Amino acid sequence: MTPDTIDQIFVITKHWLLGYVPSALQPIVSAILSVVPILVLFPLLFAITTVLERKGLGRIQNRYGPNRVGPYGFSQPIADGIKSLTKEDVIPRSADQVVHFLAPLLLVLAAFLGYAILPIGRNMVITNLNAGLLYFFAIGSMVELAVFMAGWSSRSKYSLLGAMRAVAQMISYEIPLVLASVVIIMATGSLSTVAIVEQQAHYTYSLPHWFVFTPWGFAGFLAFMVAATAESNRSPFDLPEGESEIIAGYYIEYSGFKFALFFLGEYLGMFATSGLAITLFLGGWSAPFSFLTWVPSYLWFFAKLLVLICIFIWIRGTLPRLRQDQLMNLAWKFMLPMTLINIFTAALWHFMPAGILRWLACTALLVIPCIALSRGLKQGKKLQVRTYRFAE
Amino acid sequence: MSPLNGYLLLSALLFSIGLAGALTRRNAILVLIGIELMLNAANLNLIAFWRYGPNPAALTGIMFTIFSISVAAAEAAVGLGIILAVHRHTKTTDLDQMNSMKG
Amino acid sequence: MTVIFLILAAITIAGTAAAMSLRSAIHCILALTIGLVGLAALYLLLGAQFVGFTQILVYVGAVAILAVFAIMMTQGPGKTIQPILSTNWPAGILVAAAVFAILAWAIRSTPAHSTPTQPDATVNQIGAALMHHYVLPLEIMGLLLTAALIGAVIIAMPEKKEPQ
Secondary structure, three states, rough: OOHHHHHOOOEEEHHHOOOOOOOOOEEEEEEEHHHHHHHHHHHHHHHHHHHHHHHHHHHHHHOOOOOOOOOOOOHHHHHHHHHHOOOOOOOOOOOOOOHHHHHHHHHHHHHHHHHHOOOOOEEEOOOOOOOOHHHHHHHHHHHHHHHHHHHHHHHOOOHHHHHHHHHHHHHHHHHHHHHHHHHHHHHHOOOOOHHHHHHHOOEEOOOOOHHHOOOHHHHHHHHHHHHHHHHOOOOOOHHHHOOOOOHHHHOOOOOHHHHHHHHHHHHHHHHEEEEEHHHHHOOOOOOOHHHHOOOOHHHHHHHHHHHHHHHHHHHHHHOOOOOHHHHHHHHHHHHHHHHHHHHHHHHHHHOOOOOOHHHHHHHHHHHHHHHHHHHHHHHHHHHHHHHOOOOO | OOHHHHHHHHHHHHHHHHHHHHEOOOEHHHHHHHHHHHHHHHHHHHHHHHHOOOHHHHHHHHHHHHHHHHHHHHHHHHHHHHHHOOOOOOHHOOOHOOOOOOO | OOOOHHHHHHHHHHHHHHHHHHHOHHHHHHHHHHHHHHHHHHHHHHOOOHHHHHHHHHHHHHHHHHHHHHHHHHOOOOOOOOOEEOOOOOHHHHHHHHHHHHHHHHHHOOOOOOOOOOOOHHHHHHHHHHHOOOOOHHHHHOOOOOOOHHHHHHHHOOOOOOOO
């Protein structure tokens, strides 16, 4: 078994299985064989992530996470699954039945559709669309409609308020998300995710050509991760679903399996956006160093995905929640100008000759506006010195 | 009936559905949605002619459609803003009640 | 007429017909979303990938959300305007039917052409066309969108009450 065979084992298996199918049915069976592993693997990853998150958050907060079910609590997802499947499905009497039923379905559908263009390994992508990135952002914009449907159909003030906040937040952060990817599109000249990863899979002196190792790529990666956190309503941007603020916001009237579907949809969206960040900035399935290319490509993709998930969990446990106006200010007044400056910097990088001057100019062009913007935006608010009054 | 005729017929049907909605609904926002539907029917027409017409390599149909989508989005935004302003003034979106120039 | 075209056409017509005839305005917008996604699928069937995905991104992701926000702000949850059709609705239906009749007659009387091969519309070609041949409409579109953005914000902004 050469490393190449192990790398392409799934592709070879699929072709072997397709050999047994009559040629009229081959497109359908090929599509099913490509899609079913995704449908199985990512909910499994979701289950692992829920327990990882609860234990990770627990450790950050100086407590154990769940540790009763199974070895060290790692069978907790099974208990969670049984609970959500057997809980009574309470629907408010005045709720809009059809829309109430369809909202979680649309959310999970949109979340699953996003995986169609992610290259999980070498030659392992479900479809290599010519406009793959545009497809991903189009599907992502369907999630907002699902969130609104969920909030509106419950006919409850809290859920409507949560839905409006969530939709406003998601719309605002869609623009930095797309602009942060425009930099990559400029650099590679293609919207196809496979082409983007292929361009990053080269090595000079055993260091990879990942876009995150350039100034504009690093700034784009940071902007993309912040926008992705806001798009999936994760802390610190989870005001629409904050438990202490608005009592779970737009899915307050959902219980049982539909609640679990919302949870699933949100986490799947998080995985899909992380997968896209890996594809665009972190080199997709390519290894970090040229002497490590013997490890199969799909293992590298999932390793990077796990690292990003752990970073999401870490940020959730560390940073406090942002208020709605702070969130919107961040999107429109800070991230939008920064991503536009990033595009300009990437263009400058392209036209300057390679060397240390290029690095210095682009880094300065990114760092100075960042500091200036953040200082300038802080000046506008007259922040008082914090005084504490204790009950005496 | 060739495929092109099928697409043109579908586009004509969508256009007339949008026209019917724009002419018969009371809610101002739904009238605007009817107009959007008419624009979409025209876009379908353009893409069908790009695909089945002469010289598809010039990409004229696609370009026209991209600009049409952008203009439709801008017009929807401004139209909904106007409807919101009128609602703030007259407290209703019922078109049959907005029949006087007073106020 | 392939089967997939008929299925997509049925979905689109069902969605748009429901969009224009349902009682609750939000249901109309959600039905319209189904119709728009059906249209996007038709664009993909015709081979215009970029336009199909742009349609979903712009119409479903922006215009539909804008419309539901507007409905929510002008109506509030739960209440619907009681009569949904305006006072002279038979005339409207008649006009729409007449328009469809004329268009269908015109379409029926055109002779069928031969179908050219599937054209190739990669994003590269669209981008090149936008930057070379269509650069002037592109810039004007930017101006138009900026004007629409500023205009919509100013029109919909609540007026500041003058202090008495």
